[in-house]
Amino acid sequence: MDDQVNRPAGPLKTCPICGKPQAQATRPFCSSRCRDVDLNRWLKGGYVIPGRDDEVDDVE
Numbered sequence: 001m002d003d004q005v006n007r008p009a010g011p012l013k014t015c016p017i018c019g020k021p022q023a024q025a026t027r028p029f030c031s032s033r034c035r036d037v038d039l040n041r042w043l044k045g046g047y048v049i050p051g052r053d054d055e056v057d058d059v060e
Contacts, residue, residue, distance in 0.1 A: 013022045015030035017037050022028055029035040041047055 017034035020030040
């Protein structure tokens with residue numbers, strides 16, 4: 001029964017930016033630096049969902 005208490009609840013999560021283990025204070029990132037890198041990518045448009053070319057804008 002002691003083995004169940006010491007075992008992690010799930011797989012260890014890693015930072016989506018650098019792959020290091022997550023820190024509790026900056027989850028899901030490992031540090032405030034990686035959190036800032038992610039924010040910078042959002043602000044500069046680095047995360048984009050591509051659209052289809054055959055979509056027509058509704059202009060009325």
